[in-house]
Amino acid sequence: MREVFDFPGGIHPPENKRRSLGEPIRQIPLPEQLIVPLHQHIGEPAEAHVKDGQHVLKGQVLASSGEALSVPVHAPTSGTVRAIAPHAVPHPSGLKDWCVIIEPDGKDQWQELAPCADPDTLTARDLLRRIRNAGIAGLGGAGFPTGFKLQASEKQKIQTLILNGAECEPYITADQSLMQERPGEIVSGLELIARILDPEECLIGIEDNKPEAIAALQEAVKDTRIEVVVVPTKYPSGGEKQLIRLLTGKEVPHNGIPADIGVTCQNVGTAAAVYRAIVHGEPLISRITTLAGGALTREGNVEALIGTPIRHLLAEAGYAPQRAARLIMGGPMMGFNLPSKDVPLVKTSNCIIAGTEKEFPPPPPAQACIRCGMCEQVCPMELLPQQLYWFSRSREYDKAEQFNLFDCIECGACAYVCPSSIPLVQYYQHTKGDIRRQREEQEKSDRARIRFEQRQARLEREKEEKEARRRARAEAAERKRREQEKAQQDANGAVPAPAASGPDLETLTERCDKAREKVESFRQRLSEAREQTPEAVPKLERALEKNEQRLKAAEEALAEAQENQNQAQGETQ
Amino acid sequence: MTSPHTHASPSTSRVMQWVVAATLPGLVALISFFGWGYLINVLWCVLVAVVTEAAILRLRKRPVGFFLRDWSAVVTALLLGLALPPFAPWWVSLIAVVSAIVVAKHLYGGLGSNTFNPAMVGYAVVLISFPVAMTTNWATPLELLDSPPGFIATLGHIFGFAGTVPDAFTGATPLDIYKNEIRAELATTLREQPVFGDFVALGWEWVNLAFLGGGLFLIWKRIITWHIPLSFLASLALMSLLFGHDPDQAVPVQMHLLAGATMLCAFFIATDPVSAATSNRGKLWYGAGIGVLLYIIRAWGAYPDAVAFAVLLMNFTVPFIDYYTQPRTYGHSKPKRGLPS
Numbered sequence: 001m002r003e004v005f006d007f008p009g010g011i012h013p014p015e016n017k018r019r020s021l022g023e024p025i026r027q028i029p030l031p032e033q034l035i036v037p038l039h040q041h042i043g044e045p046a047e048a049h050v051k052d053g054q055h056v057l058k059g060q061v062l063a064s065s066g067e068a069l070s071v072p073v074h075a076p077t078s079g080t081v082r083a084i085a086p087h088a089v090p091h092p093s094g095l096k097d098w099c100v101i102i103e104p105d106g107k108d109q110w111q112e113l114a115p116c117a118d119p120d121t122l123t124a125r126d127l128l129r130r131i132r133n134a135g136i137a138g139l140g141g142a143g144f145p146t147g148f149k150l151q152a153s154e155k156q157k158i159q160t161l162i163l164n165g166a167e168c169e170p171y172i173t174a175d176q177s178l179m180q181e182r183p184g185e186i187v188s189g190l191e192l193i194a195r196i197l198d199p200e201e202c203l204i205g206i207e208d209n210k211p212e213a214i215a216a217l218q219e220a221v222k223d224t225r226i227e228v229v230v231v232p233t234k235y236p237s238g239g240e241k242q243l244i245r246l247l248t249g250k251e252v253p254h255n256g257i258p259a260d261i262g263v264t265c266q267n268v269g270t271a272a273a274v275y276r277a278i279v280h281g282e283p284l285i286s287r288i289t290t291l292a293g294g295a296l297t298r299e300g301n302v303e304a305l306i307g308t309p310i311r312h313l314l315a316e317a318g319y320a321p322q323r324a325a326r327l328i329m330g331g332p333m334m335g336f337n338l339p340s341k342d343v344p345l346v347k348t349s350n351c352i353i354a355g356t357e358k359e360f361p362p363p364p365p366a367q368a369c370i371r372c373g374m375c376e377q378v379c380p381m382e383l384l385p386q387q388l389y390w391f392s393r394s395r396e397y398d399k400a401e402q403f404n405l406f407d408c409i410e411c412g413a414c415a416y417v418c419p420s421s422i423p424l425v426q427y428y429q430h431t432k433g434d435i436r437r438q439r440e441e442q443e444k445s446d447r448a449r450i451r452f453e454q455r456q457a458r459l460e461r462e463k464e465e466k467e468a469r470r471r472a473r474a475e476a477a478e479r480k481r482r483e484q485e486k487a488q489q490d491a492n493g494a495v496p497a498p499a500a501s502g503p504d505l506e507t508l509t510e511r512c513d514k515a516r517e518k519v520e521s522f523r524q525r526l527s528e529a530r531e532q533t534p535e536a537v538p539k540l541e542r543a544l545e546k547n548e549q550r551l552k553a554a555e556e557a558l559a560e561a562q563e564n565q566n567q568a569q570g571e572t573q
Numbered sequence: 574m575t576s577p578h579t580h581a582s583p584s585t586s587r588v589m590q591w592v593v594a595a596t597l598p599g600l601v602a603l604i605s606f607f608g609w610g611y612l613i614n615v616l617w618c619v620l621v622a623v624v625t626e627a628a629i630l631r632l633r634k635r636p637v638g639f640f641l642r643d644w645s646a647v648v649t650a651l652l653l654g655l656a657l658p659p660f661a662p663w664w665v666s667l668i669a670v671v672s673a674i675v676v677a678k679h680l681y682g683g684l685g686s687n688t689f690n691p692a693m694v695g696y697a698v699v700l701i702s703f704p705v706a707m708t709t710n711w712a713t714p715l716e717l718l719d720s721p722p723g724f725i726a727t728l729g730h731i732f733g734f735a736g737t738v739p740d741a742f743t744g745a746t747p748l749d750i751y752k753n754e755i756r757a758e759l760a761t762t763l764r765e766q767p768v769f770g771d772f773v774a775l776g777w778e779w780v781n782l783a784f785l786g787g788g789l790f791l792i793w794k795r796i797i798t799w800h801i802p803l804s805f806l807a808s809l810a811l812m813s814l815l816f817g818h819d820p821d822q823a824v825p826v827q828m829h830l831l832a833g834a835t836m837l838c839a840f841f842i843a844t845d846p847v848s849a850a851t852s853n854r855g856k857l858w859y860g861a862g863i864g865v866l867l868y869i870i871r872a873w874g875a876y877p878d879a880v881a882f883a884v885l886l887m888n889f890t891v892p893f894i895d896y897y898t899q900p901r902t903y904g905h906s907k908p909k910r911g912l913p914s
């Protein structure tokens with residue numbers, strides 16, 4: 001048996017998982033409309049490639065982006081694009097975002113797929129490309145583009161590849177049902193990911209409250225080098241940082257990523273999606289999600305198309321609106337309230353809870369913090385939540401940062417136990433937002449200040465250089481005058497030097513210097529403009545060119561004059 | 574409304590109620606060894622506290638009912654009632670409670686914002702203002718009295734309608750007596766005085782054990798952690814063994830631990846979360862500091878007991894302790910120290 005480590009803190013909220021495990025995963029019939037958001041992942045949004053009224057096939061790319069940190073979005077079924085417009089999306093902010101709205105034609109007709117029966121023939125590069133093109137973004141909840149994560153991990157040597165099957169949040173059983181019913185897909189997906197990363201060990205971490213899933217996976221990993229590691233049930237063991245500590249005893253460094261310590265972590269659902277993408281060529285257009293809560297008569301896990309309106313899912317699960325008090329996407333610990341039932345299911349939606357008043361009573365009014373320290377005892381990140389709260393409240397942001405506010409994973413364990421029912425997580429989110437904004441502003445003004453200082457220094461330098469050149473010229477002229485006098489005296493009545501025709505040497509040198517300065521300054525301004533005011537670039541380029549020509553002319557004139565003089569002097573001697 | 578959507582564990586009011594419940598064994602022990610004075614004090618203090626709190630909340634335009642229900646005023650009053658001498662006149666306890674609630678708590682911004690332990694501020698105020706009343710009004714153990722005063726008689730003495738308290742009923746605490754008389758006598762002779770009883774100090778040892786029991790219950794209920802009580806008791810014992818190991822010269826260690834307000838302090842006063850240090854490591858330092866100061870003031874100061882001063886002095890140091898005892902956060906190689914730079 002492998003050693004399982006522990007993490008400090010943690011809580012044991014009522015699990016409420018059995019209720020959604022009564023039936024196997026059900027398929028949800030096609031809804032009347034699919035609302036597919038273009039931005040379901042972390043990173044750059046995808047850009048729509050389809051037009052209003054266009055007919056699309058199932059699996060066809062609807063939108064994509066050239067950015068590395070982005071994933072494409074595919075049509076979940078065949079049908080007609082009815083609109084590309086902002087629509088309510090599941091996001092805590094409640095804001096609207098661009099969506100492709102599709103009316104299914106009921107044929108559910110796939111576009112031509114490129115399955116690969118023998119993925120062993122594919123190179124790591126091919127595998128990565130297929131994962132990226134399939135639009136896979138972490139199905140565990142964060143939605144980080146999987147291809148990007150794997151590619152980033154590829155650069156550092158990965159020792160431990162972890163599949164996260166802990167699923168520690170109450171109510172959610174989407175991963176659990178997947179592990180029970182399709183362990184083969186998960187294991188195959190994991191092996192494919194392992195082909196890319198070539199880790200020393202592959203682990204699947206799972207909480208000990210899921211015996212059926214453990215058994216199924218253990219059966220599936222027979223004859224592979226994959227190890228199923230059972231960890232004690234404790235929230236938030238499924239947090240990436242906590243699971244890594246549980247399985248390896250190592251900690252992701254502050255401000256770092258797991259790859260820094262040779263670990264990478266993927267969700268079990270993501271692994272299954274990788275398998276389907278590579279072996280069947282299917283993009284990510286559906287997912288398993290848990291429908292739970294006392295306001296549903298048919299709780300359970302369903303496989304639904306991305307873009308299915310929540311209203312449709314709830315209707316399928318026997319939603320009783322009169323009993324529902326709260327609609328949550330995600331789990332009760334970290335999920336957020338859904339502003340409306342019209343939002344669609346997205347790649348990261350692992351659970352929808354329609355809770356009754358009794359399950360989710362409104363929080364009692366917050367009382368004063370009595371510094372009882374209960375929050376501190378449960379914080380899995382070993383923070384001092386009560387201090388973070390006090391500093392957030394008093395807006396002492398430097399102190400909040402000193403107490404490592406930004407290491408808070410917003411797991412909610414502290415707020416869960418707080419006897420004064422203080423909405424601690426809300427305070428942290430607010431303060432983090434404020435600090436981020438302040439930082440951005442600070443950065444902006446810093447940049448402006450640096451630019452100003454650089455300019456100031458440049459002007460100063462130019463002035464000095466000019467001064468130095470002027471002095472040098474004066475000295476040279478003086479020297480020359482003396483030499484000439486001396487020569488004249490030496491020559492004793494020799495023919496005086498011919499008067500230079502046109503401007504004398506000094507004026508020419510001066511002109512030349514001036515032209516050079518101008519060119520320099522235009523060059524500088526041009527490079528600045530390239531960074532900040534691109535519209536001014538062509539104008540400056542033209543000006544620079546003109547000045548360069550002038551400089552050349554001045555230099556030529558000067559050279560000529562010098563030659564003349566030398567000759568004249570030669571003649572004199 | 575944001576995450577988390579569920580909430581467990583007791584409310585602050587419930588926490589306070591458990592604290593009250595945990596003091597009951599100690600209160601019962603006090604009453605049974607030293608008479609009704611303690612019960613009367615406790616009830617009187619609670620009454621004054623609730624009235625004062627309500628009045629202040631009204632003045633500050635806060636919802637009276639909501640804040641009264643946090644029970645914190647009751648706990649403060651209860652601790653004062655348990656710590657004050659049982660025959661202290663009613664106005665002494667009144668001044669103590671009013672100072673605790675008004676000065677120590679509300680002038681600092683209310684529950685949670687107070688720097689100093691309110692009960693101990695109240696105690697210190699009356700100890701400094703009325704040193705005699707605070708030294709001589711301790712009850713003689715009932716066992717040693719031929720006719721112990723009944724409830725009404727005690728009530729009469731405290732509220733002054735039954736004349737002054739007869740001398741036999743009151744005296745100094747055993748700690749005080751030992752400290753003052755050991756200069757002239759040997760431990761064995763001294764211990765023959767009936768107030769010291771058979772073990773440590775008649776009655777007090779049981780009272781302290783009862784508070785210890787209540788305190789362990791709170792630790793078991795996870796309402797307090799073990800850090801402050803343990804480091805406090807350990808440092809007090811250590812100081813006593815280091816500087817007062819000879820019972821013919823100084824108060825012996827068992828008396829430091831089991832007489833006076835030691836256990837009440839360890840589990841109920843020093844652990845007042847609002848004014849204590851925050852992190853677990855900070856709590857260890859904080860408790861140890863109280864132990865050291867308590868010993869110093871008891872051994873070399875002029876006051877009979879020193880819980881109030883020791884606690885208040887350590888309250889001063891809390892911000893400093895907090896900055897230097899941050900835990901190491903996940904992913905950091907070492908803990909941060911000191912003020913933000």
Ligand code: SF4
Pocket residue numbers: 368369370371372373374375376385386389414417418419420421422424
């Ligand atoms: S649990 Fe709540 S009341 Fe207790 S210290 Fe933390 S924030 Fe304050």
Ligand code: SF4
Pocket residue numbers: 378379380381382383384385407408409410411412413414415424425
């Ligand atoms: S929300 Fe933040 S502060 Fe609270 S327990 Fe979780 S990590 Fe700690």
